[in-house]
Amino acid sequence: MTASALKTRSRSRSDKPNRPATVLKDVARLAGVSSATVSRALNAPNLLDVATLTRVQDAVRKLRYVPNGQARALRSQRSFTIGAIVPSFDYALYARATSSLEREIEPRGYALILASNHYDLKTELRLTRALIERGVDAFMFVGSDHDPELFVLLKEFGRPYVLTWGIDRSGQHPSIGFDSQAATRTMTEHLIRLGHREFGLISAPHEGNDRARERSAGVREALRAHGLDLKDSHVQYAPIALSAGTLAMEKLLALRDRPTAVVATNDVVAVGALMACRKAGVGVPGEISITGVDNTDLGATQTPALTSIQTPIMEVGRLAANYLTARLEGTDVEFQGELPFEIVLRDSTGPAPSAGSA
Amino acid sequence: MTASALKTRSRSRSDKPNRPATVLKDVARLAGVSSATVSRALNAPNLLDVATLTRVQDAVRKLRYVPNGQARALRSQRSFTIGAIVPSFDYALYARATSSLEREIEPRGYALILASNHYDLKTELRLTRALIERGVDAFMFVGSDHDPELFVLLKEFGRPYVLTWGIDRSGQHPSIGFDSQAATRTMTEHLIRLGHREFGLISAPHEGNDRARERSAGVREALRAHGLDLKDSHVQYAPIALSAGTLAMEKLLALRDRPTAVVATNDVVAVGALMACRKAGVGVPGEISITGVDNTDLGATQTPALTSIQTPIMEVGRLAANYLTARLEGTDVEFQGELPFEIVLRDSTGPAPSAGSA
DNA sequence: CTGTTAGCGCCTTCAA
DNA sequence: TTGAAGGCGCTAACAG
Numbered sequence: 001m002t003a004s005a006l007k008t009r010s011r012s013r014s015d016k017p018n019r020p021a022t023v024l025k026d027v028a029r030l031a032g033v034s035s036a037t038v039s040r041a042l043n044a045p046n047l048l049d050v051a052t053l054t055r056v057q058d059a060v061r062k063l064r065y066v067p068n069g070q071a072r073a074l075r076s077q078r079s080f081t082i083g084a085i086v087p088s089f090d091y092a093l094y095a096r097a098t099s100s101l102e103r104e105i106e107p108r109g110y111a112l113i114l115a116s117n118h119y120d121l122k123t124e125l126r127l128t129r130a131l132i133e134r135g136v137d138a139f140m141f142v143g144s145d146h147d148p149e150l151f152v153l154l155k156e157f158g159r160p161y162v163l164t165w166g167i168d169r170s171g172q173h174p175s176i177g178f179d180s181q182a183a184t185r186t187m188t189e190h191l192i193r194l195g196h197r198e199f200g201l202i203s204a205p206h207e208g209n210d211r212a213r214e215r216s217a218g219v220r221e222a223l224r225a226h227g228l229d230l231k232d233s234h235v236q237y238a239p240i241a242l243s244a245g246t247l248a249m250e251k252l253l254a255l256r257d258r259p260t261a262v263v264a265t266n267d268v269v270a271v272g273a274l275m276a277c278r279k280a281g282v283g284v285p286g287e288i289s290i291t292g293v294d295n296t297d298l299g300a301t302q303t304p305a306l307t308s309i310q311t312p313i314m315e316v317g318r319l320a321a322n323y324l325t326a327r328l329e330g331t332d333v334e335f336q337g338e339l340p341f342e343i344v345l346r347d348s349t350g351p352a353p354s355a356g357s358a
Numbered sequence: 359m360t361a362s363a364l365k366t367r368s369r370s371r372s373d374k375p376n377r378p379a380t381v382l383k384d385v386a387r388l389a390g391v392s393s394a395t396v397s398r399a400l401n402a403p404n405l406l407d408v409a410t411l412t413r414v415q416d417a418v419r420k421l422r423y424v425p426n427g428q429a430r431a432l433r434s435q436r437s438f439t440i441g442a443i444v445p446s447f448d449y450a451l452y453a454r455a456t457s458s459l460e461r462e463i464e465p466r467g468y469a470l471i472l473a474s475n476h477y478d479l480k481t482e483l484r485l486t487r488a489l490i491e492r493g494v495d496a497f498m499f500v501g502s503d504h505d506p507e508l509f510v511l512l513k514e515f516g517r518p519y520v521l522t523w524g525i526d527r528s529g530q531h532p533s534i535g536f537d538s539q540a541a542t543r544t545m546t547e548h549l550i551r552l553g554h555r556e557f558g559l560i561s562a563p564h565e566g567n568d569r570a571r572e573r574s575a576g577v578r579e580a581l582r583a584h585g586l587d588l589k590d591s592h593v594q595y596a597p598i599a600l601s602a603g604t605l606a607m608e609k610l611l612a613l614r615d616r617p618t619a620v621v622a623t624n625d626v627v628a629v630g631a632l633m634a635c636r637k638a639g640v641g642v643p644g645e646i647s648i649t650g651v652d653n654t655d656l657g658a659t660q661t662p663a664l665t666s667i668q669t670p671i672m673e674v675g676r677l678a679a680n681y682l683t684a685r686l687e688g689t690d691v692e693f694q695g696e697l698p699f700e701i702v703l704r705d706s707t708g709p710a711p712s713a714g715s716a
Numbered sequence: 717c718t719g720t721t722a723g724c725g726c727c728t729t730c731a732a
Numbered sequence: 733t734t735g736a737a738g739g740c741g742c743t744a745a746c747a748g
């Protein structure tokens with residue numbers, strides 16, 4: 001049998017999992033106790049006589065017993081599974097937050113079940129229903145844009161959840177995140193102080209993406225406060241991909257009143273924009289300053305290195321895990337929903353070019 | 359209530375999920391049929407009279423019925439969940455393969471349960487046991503380095519699985535991937551043709567990472583075939599992180615017989631190496647050529663752009679999904695395990711510097 | 717095409 | 733500290 005064309009030895013019928021080789025009752029028989037005692041040995045060992053406990057544990061080991069979680073969950077209404085629904089696996093930040101969540105819950109006996117909604121709220125609803133069906137105990141979602149039905153569903157099934165990335169200003173939902181609007185507002189103010197007056201904005205599409213909306217709003221807020229204008233022609237929407245960022249920047253470069261500062265709502269499109277400038281021979285930051293959000297390795301390693309905003313994403317994952325497990329344990333949790341961000345100044349930003357072309 | 363300090367309204371006892379508001383029996387009652395009929399309406403609708411089916415579906419909708427997957431899985435021995443255990447979420451490539459897997463299984467009714475083994479085989483074994491406990495139907499693993507006990511467990515519980523990234527040369531396990539050794543061998547040969555004679559290697563740690571081992575072996579193989587040597591001092595091990603790549607390169611730069619070509623086993627450490635050269639003012643590719651593996655955005659956007667190897671990772675995820683679902687459906691699957699890779703030449707490689715310093 | 721019956725494997729009373 | 737008994741919600745086998 002060659003490695004490159006491995007044919008499956010098909011089984012009699014189909015590949016249904018084997019029914020467990022040994023079940024709790026077998027362990028009970030070997031240990032000479034009742035099945036209730038084995039159950040206690042597994043779930044509340046301190047209730048048992050030490051000698052009994054040892055005997056049961058020996059039997060468990062000898063039989064290589066693995067409990068059936070389905071049966072357990074059916075009976076106890078707990079699956080020890082936490083669901084995370086993120087917009088996409090491909091953007092490194094979601095992966096990192098998820099990783100941080102998983103790292104936190106795994107030692108507490110919870111497994112992570114992960115799904116991606118591809119920035120679509122109906123998909124998210126459908127996925128959540130599928131996960132509730134599978135007995136997922138609690139949920140992490142990203143952002144505050146969700147189908148209203150989602151919350152009805154979660155409430156109906158009594159599943160704790162937490163919204164991450166942003167802060168839910170309505171106070172209706174537990175949330176952990178940072179102030180995206182303040183982040184880009186701060187960044188824009190910095191650029192204004194550097195003398196920039198003509199701005200461009202490259203944003204992820206707003207639909208179903210409150211982070212992008214808030215980040216755009218932050219730019220507009222800062223500009224308005226300084227009596228500056230953001231023309232429609234200077235706003236480009238680009239999905240989170242290098243090529244889209246490049247394309248968006250090319251459009252901005254083609255404008256007669258070309259911006260001297262371009263704020264992007266994430267590092268990926270910002271780097272795409274950087275590449276457009278490289279290709280076009282436009283100096284960064286000499287002619288145009290560019291900024292991102294999320295402070296990724298991608299941005300930090302560019303030439304020039306990208307000015308960005310460090311977002312507290314690992315901490316978001318960690319706190320989300322804490323919150324959800326606490327809720328599941330019945331602990332009374334109080335938590336700080338808002339985390340700080342930090343502007344990271346690098347080489348892609350500088351003073352506005354002195355000669356103002358109008 | 360402020361958004362930043364949201365206190366949980368704690369429930370009477372703990373936050374156990376609600377028991378389902380409506381169960382199958384309720385639907386049966388409303389529709390005026392037996393519970394078996396409802397079950398058929400859900401799982402084999404074509405067996406039913408259309409009128410009956412419609413009545414049941416109406417009842418399902420009216421009661422907002424969501425089936426209990428635990429009970430279903432307990433009875434049918436199928437959870438419609440596929441597990442993927444990857445070394446880490448943080449390396450973009452694993453995220454991308456996982457994403458591709460999920461995209462493929464989700465429309466077929468399977469959910470993805472994801473865990474990270476942090477490059478530790480014992481952890482992987484433990485996680486797998488936890489997932490089998492949760493009724494996961496089938497598994498995707500990365501690479502061919504695994505605890506032998508893992509396969510005993512999978513066999514005992516009759517769970518289909520597939521190893522990805524590499525090809526299992528032993529022919530004992532279904533696998534889908536590409537030839538890592540050939541990849542770096544080809545790359546090294548290219549560098550040799552460019553006149554390089556003094557090589558450096560920056561590899562991920564070999565322990566529990568067959569991909570890194572094979573990639574290192576590929577470099578050695580090519581060198582040996584051309585009568586070239588790879589000194590121990592010229593081999594550096596670095597975890598997949600920029601800073602580790604930088605550190606490794608700094609050590610190589612400090613050597614008296616400094617390499618003129620450095621092959622890294624992944625793009626991240628290659629970019630770290632690039633940064634070390636930038637800092638040290640060493641010209642790339644003028645003084646040193648550097649290559650990566652995986653052809654990531656990170657590498658492609660550097661200055662100079664990183665020469666790398668395009669690995670067929672999305673396809674691996676897709677084929678893994680196909681294989682596993684086919685096995686679970688009982689279909690006889692035959693598949694090509696080996697996929698092609700492709701060398702992507704960019705600006706970080708060039709001819710060896712003409713003056714050979716010895 | 718539909719209903720009846722039994723039981724998946726476990727946990728949780730209740731009683732001893 | 734331990735055992736006996738019942739049932740979580742669903743589906744599969746067998747009738748009809």
